Amino acid sequence: MAVNMNKREPQQTIFLVFLVLHVLFHGAISSTTTPDSTNTTDSTTDSTAPSTTVTTTVPTTTTTTVPTTTTTTIAPLLPPSELDLNSLTSQCPCDLTGNACDVSCCCDEDCTADDKKAFTSCLPFSTDVDDRVCFRKEIILFENSDPIVSEITDDNLFCIYYDNKEERNFYTNPDLVQTLSTFNEYKAEFPVFSFQSDPITTVSFDSPFYKSGDPIYTVLESLAVGKLGLPRTSNTVECVDDNPAGYLLDESHTCTRSIENLTLECEGAVALDANTFINGFRVVTSPQLFQVFNVTVPGTDNYFSLYNNSYTVAVELDNQTTTVDPIQCIFNATSTGPCGYTSLPSPILGTNTCNNVVRQVHYRIMTEGTTGIFKVLVRFVLSDIPVSASSTASFTQTFSSTFEDTSSSGEPFKRSGNPGYAVGEPVLAGTLNQTNIGDTPVDVILINPNRDRYMTVVRASATGDCVTDSDSRMSVVFGQSVRTGCVLRVSATNLTQYCALMQQTIIDTMEFDSIPEVTSSGFRDNNRYVGLYGNSDVTKTGDWVKILYVNQLVPSAPTTGTSACQLTLGMHIQILYANIGALVNPQPKIIGVSFIYDSATAVQIRPTLVGEYNQPIEVTTSVAFIDVSKPAVGYEGEPPIFxxxxxxxxxxxxxxxxxxxxxxxxxxxxxxxxxxxxxxxxx
Structure with a gap:
């Protein structure tokens, strides 16, 4: 016997229909207004309109959405203009001039057909939105859509061809902000920088110690609290003095100082006097000073001076660096050297010059972890500024600060990456050396203590001559290929001597420190190595790769019967590196370095009138980084067992x-x- 489970008796059907009509009828009655309502207004519900309803025409009309609290906010008389927020078609955004034709605005109704003939193009007023939603085909496990609404693109992407959820492509229309509380809610939800600031009347810290980025405070002799300043540029290149040094932040700023009347301001402007940056104030070592400070009666035993106490230190000249004099001067507008001053001088107006003007200020701040600042040292560079006929002057000043943690163990060493090289950091290079610890031989890589002297190339001076001193060479930094050229000059009375001297000078110029020694049989093994990683340890020689040399020419005598020297005029440093690790976080690793010399060229040498060989010869050096990274090996997982x-x-x-x-x-x-x-x- 077949039983129809969906069949209902007529009485049951009538009862269900009656029940539905009853519910709908009572729901409609409960949503109407009270019988006292005499005015009614049509209202439409907009999905983007505010959810709160305010009734202004009939005070007696009540709805379930009107808040019970009374507010003093006056509602606008007319509602805001409604736009089709879910449509790309706007009225005419380029029509910005009323009752006049805007140039190239083809949708401007004020533009006649003749006006449009003068347009070279039409301003865009609509944008196409790609409503397709694409995924990688491999992640689609199941699809039951109509083939018409999906497709597979050429790049193997699975795309939903039509998106029927248009709202996702448009911004949500926010409610108007008509109360201060709502305004503050928006500010708290979307915080950005504001020029509004509260005046600081007192100095207070929640923490008893400095944190990174905090301004470093100072105390003047007048007991006024200030900040250690590092002038910098703002919207213009001019120096802005209101810039405090940040704790633990190494900074360097160069700005332009303009003086309207240098004759009058030479000996009075504080910005020109180096004493401004060292005397008359003490540096607060820890913000705990402002928590324990309590002034009592001066002259008594319990008197606490805000200026002279254990929480402040005076700024001292940096005499701890024996290789650099703390007071240096600029000579001939280019070279810098010791001035010979035993004490810091003030600017003095001389004949057509303002002498001893501060040009550079460098603070070296010693810290001891969270206990704060231990010592503040400073170095200066001074120069003489010419006084023009109009007495106006403009020159640059540099202000910098560095921090050293004296509580750390060992000598600080700044890596060039960790582990892979970082772009712009010096390439680690050094010489392999073998020493003995007791009876055990130990290999170690010796590197220059100055990280900018690891591997260098020659640079040219303003006149084009090669600058051969080691401190003026250009550091080879990872990821930056360069090419330099300059002119060399050597003098000799004998051509044979001149050729050998010129070739050795070329080699010395092209290669950096630790020039390999030349013997009668050629070059000795120089044992030069380059670090594989930016954090290669000098004691782990396996993390270093040996430099290879190609076409390294030994100085020789000129060809018999000719006046030509066989010289190599160029060297090219080629560095091979490869990315290792994850694709999203590659780590560059150097895998090989070669110094490739150009093939020897016959250079005709002619003596001068005095019988001396002195001919300018141009040499070139280049550095190239070659990426030899191999693509990741594709791997396909085993299919699951069903x-x-x-x-x-x-x-x-x-x-x-x-x-x-x-x-x-x-x-x-x-x-x-x-x-x-x-x-x-x-x-």
Whole structure:
């Protein structure tokens, strides 16, 4: 007997219809206004309109959405203009001039057909939005969509061809801000920089110690609290003095100082006097000073001076660096050297010059962890500024600060990467050296203590001559290929001597420190190495690769019967590197370095009138970084194993008491095969 479970009696159907009408009728009555309402207004619900409803025409009309609290905010008389927020078609955004034709605005209704003939192009007023949503094909596990609304692009992306959720492509229309509380909520949710600032009347710290970036405070002799300044540029190149030095932040700023009347201001302007940056104030070592400070009666035993106490230190001249004089001067507008002053001088107006003007100020601040500042040292560079006929002057000043942590163990060492090289950092280079610790030989890489002198190339002076001193060479930094050229000059009275001297000078100029020694049999093994990583340890020689040399020419005598020297005029440093690690965070690793010399060229040498050989010869040096990274090896995971198992009661009630599905399947397998064969024959 077949039973229809969906069939209902007529009485039940009538009862359900009556129940639905009853609910709808009472719901409609409950949503209407009170009988006292005499005025009604049509309202439409906008998905982008504010959720709160305010009634202004009939005070007696009440709705369930009107808040019970009374506010003093006056609602606008007219609602704001409504725009089609879910449409790309705007009115005409380029129509910015009323009652006049805007140039190239083809949608401007004020533009006539004749006006548009003068337009070279039309300003865009609409933008196409790609409503397709694309995914990698490999991540699509199941798709039941109509083939018309999906496609596979050429780049193997699966894309939804039509997006029926248009709202996702448009901004949400926010409610108007009509109360101060709502305004503050927006400010808290979307914080940005504001020029509004509260005046600081007192100095207070929640923490008893400086934190990185905090301004470094000072105390003047007048007990006024200030900040250690590092003038810098602002919107213009002019120096802005109101810029405090940040704690633990190494900074360097160069700005322009303009003086309207240098004759009058030479000996009075504080910005020109180096004493301004060292005398008359003390540096606060820790903000704890402002927490423990309590002024009592001066002259008594319990008097605490805000200026002279254990929480402040005076600024001292940096005499701890024996290689650099703390007071230096600029000579001939280019070279810098010691001035010979035993004390810091003040500017003095001389004949057509203002002498001893401060040009550079460098603070070296010693810290001891969270205990604060231990010592503040300073170095100066002074110069003489010419006084023009109009007495106006303009020159640059540099202000910098560095921090050194004296509480750390060992000598600080700045890496060039960790582990891979960082672009712009010096390439680690040094010489392999073997020493003995007791009876055990130990290999170590010796590197220059100045990180800018690891590997260098020659640079040219303003006149084009090669600058051969080591301090003026250009540092080789990772990822930056360069090419330099300059002119060399050597003098000799004998041509043979001149050729050998010129070739050795070329080699000395092209290569950096530790020039390999030349013997009669050629160059000795120089044992120069380059670090594989930016953090290569000098004691782990396996993290260093040896520099290879190609076409290294030994100085020789000129060809017999000619006046030509066989010279190599160029050297090229080629560095091979490869990215290792994850694709999202590659780590560059140097895998090989070679110094490739140009093939020897016959250079004709002619003596001068005095019988001396002195001919300018141009040489070139280049550095090239070659990326030899190999692409990642593709890997395809093993497909999952699909285990097809039948539930234990699949054949119920034909078989009962089966202990396992396997026994059921084995017993019914012949019957299943017979049924399948029969069906296949019928079809």
């Amino acid at each position: 285990l097809a198992k039948l539930p234990y009661d699949f054949f119920y009630p034909f078989i009962s008491g089966a202990s396992t599905p396997q026994s059921v399947l084995s017993s019914f397998l012949p019957l299943v095969l017979v049924v399948l064969l029969t069906v296949s024959r019928v079809l």
